[in-house]
Amino acid sequence: HVVKSSVVCLIFYISRFEKLTTVTNILLLNLILSSMIFMSSLPFMAVYMQLSNWIFGTVICKIVGGMYYLGIYSSVLFLTLLTFDRHLAVVYSLSAVRMRNVSYARISCGVVWLVSILACAKQMILRTTFEHSFENRIFCDEYPLISPLYSQLRQMLVKQFPALKNHVSVNSELVILVQ
Secondary structure, three states, rough: HHHHHHHHHHHHHHHHHHOOOHHHHHHHHHHHHHHHHHHHHHEEEEEHHHHHOOOOHHHHHHHHHHHHHHHHHHHHHHHHHHHHHHHHEEEEEOOOOOOOHHHHHHHHHHHHHHHHHHHHHHHHEEEEEEEOOOOOOOOOOOOOOOOOOHHHHHHHHHHHOOHHHOOEEEOOOOEEEEE
């Protein structure tokens, strides 16, 4: 509820006092929204990292994963748009007036949201919860055992370093996690 209240207050403040009549204000508002989306996924990720176990279920796993990547992708793209807008405003201050208008800003924001949603769709679709066969933990990730490479890599590590048997896992990006 705190996040929703903060977003509503922020949107009210910007629309009431700042007036969304400048390109910079429109881009900043969208950057704030993308940052809020990203930040709303962080408490779930923090609990997951602390417990090394996903406790929230499959639906929340998909939603949180999608929000995490949506926030990252959209934030990067909005920062890029802001940088480009500032470049136009400073370097081409007189000739860029046509390009720097509210309708272009709104169209650009729509394109950024569409591209960000499409970019994170894979993570949202493939992300699920699963129990690893070697550990009694539930993971929230893209399902890893699509190929035998994951289990072979873990078995090779445990064979080489037996002391790590209860402390090694491999995620879908083939990152070796040692706990």
